[in-house]
Amino acid sequence: MKRLLVALMVAFLSLSAMSTVSAHPHHHDDDDDDYKYSVRKELASSKKALKKYRDIEVALDEGFTGLVPGACVPKMGIHLVKPSRADDAKLDIRKPEILVYEPLKDGSYKLVAAEWYVPDEKTDKTPKLFNQKFQGPMKNHDGSKGKHYDLHAWLFKKNPDGMFTPENKLVSCKFAK
Known part of the structure; x- marks a missing residue:
């Protein structure tokens, strides 16, 4: 009888220990508060650094190019590229290679995203920012040879399909010149 009681206690303690371990994982997953806080903090830092580009003239003065007729991509907007940043694998959350603008009815442009x-x-590996893997590799969109990886972040216009989804159904090219 004693042996049965000891065996039951050992089994009970083993199960208790296993449930404690599984209830308190030692890895970080997407539901982890620290992880969410870290990504939110990075996004806030990025958004703060990019606020000056709400004025498209600031972006143009700093070397972003691509504001040409017919350049509006449906469900994305007009992409302005900074060529000096687009030739390497250096990544900085405060310095995207591309700014994305939506043309407005009054002829102005609203900064909606960064890429x-x-x-x-x-x-030699898929890049990652904001704990998100980039999409790609994919063919270059301008028809040039080669492939690339990219990551969109809808920092200045809500995307109902998610912050990092490439297309945003709320962005229109209706007023593109």
Whole structure:
């Protein structure tokens, strides 16, 4: 009888220990508060650094280019590229390679997103920012040879499909010139 009681106690304690371990994982997953806080903090830092580009003239004065007729991509907007940043694999949450604008009815442009871009030949692994893997590799959108990885972040316009989803059904090219 004593042996049965001891065996039951050992089994009970073993199960208790296992449930404690599984209830308190030692790894970080997407539901972890620290993880969420870290990504929110990075996004806030990025947004703060990019606020000056709400004025498209500031972006143009700093070397972003691509404001040409017909350049509006449906469900994305107009992409302005900073060529000096688009040739390497260096990534900085405060310095995206591309700024995305939505043309407005009054002829102005609203900053809606930022995009980070890495040429495929400049990296041997999928880049990652904001704890998100970039999409790609994919063919270059401008028709040039080569492939790239990219990551959109809808920092200045809500995307109902998610912050990092490439297209945003709320963005229109209706007023593009």
